[in-house]
Amino acid sequence: MINLGALLVVLGVILVSMILHELAHGLVAYALGDTTAKEEGRLSLNPIKHLDPITSIIMPLALYIMGGPIFGGAKPVPVNSRRLKGGAWGMALVAIVGPLTNILLAFIFFLIGHFGGGLYDPGIIGDILRQMVLINLGFAVFNIIPIPPLDGSRVLYAIAPDGARNVMEQIERTGGIWLIMILVVIFGSALSTFMTGAITNLFKFFYFIIGVPVA
DSSP states (O other): OOOHHHHHHHHHHHHHHHHHHHHHHHHHHHHTTOOHHHHTTOSSSOHHHHOOIIIIIIHHHHHHHHTSOOOOOOOOOOOOTTTSTTHHHHHHHHHHHHHHHHHHHHHHHHHHHHHHSGGGOSSHHHHHHHHHHHHHHHHHHHHTSSSTTSHHHHHHHHHSOHHHHHHHHHHHHTTHHHHHHHHHHHTHHHHHHHHHHHHHHHHHHHHHHTTOOOO
């Protein structure tokens, strides 16, 4: 039976994580000279502006219900690369700041939960803190996969040869998000294993940073 309270916690964490992820994209693009995100209302804390019904809500909630690692994405922030300072490298910076924001959020709540003790609380506070860490790490890891339109593809684009760039542009124009959904369905088990391993290692790295040995 689904725990409604836990489900609401997960939904709340997803909303906060995705909003700040997308807002980070838009703010960096704006700082680099592209006002597209601002003009289209994406420099906002309004979740409706950012969330995609499938990748932001349905997919992560379904993964939670199935007991797998939770990951997902949001509507890509509109960026006009021709306006950006730095060209492809400026685009890579805009992209990577989203996953880095999620990792930073995860680390902040890890520190709060660890030193405050709440991370190990079996109650609602502990659940919120654990989900803030795990979901943000899941979003970060998933979004650095180098498949358009995920953020990792923007970083790969900056260093890829022209032929590979053309392929990536074609994938994104013809519906890269559906390719991602197909890959999630077909390779769900392998992806889940990869995600679980990456999230676990990042969690261990957090403990390493604060000097706590973890086996």
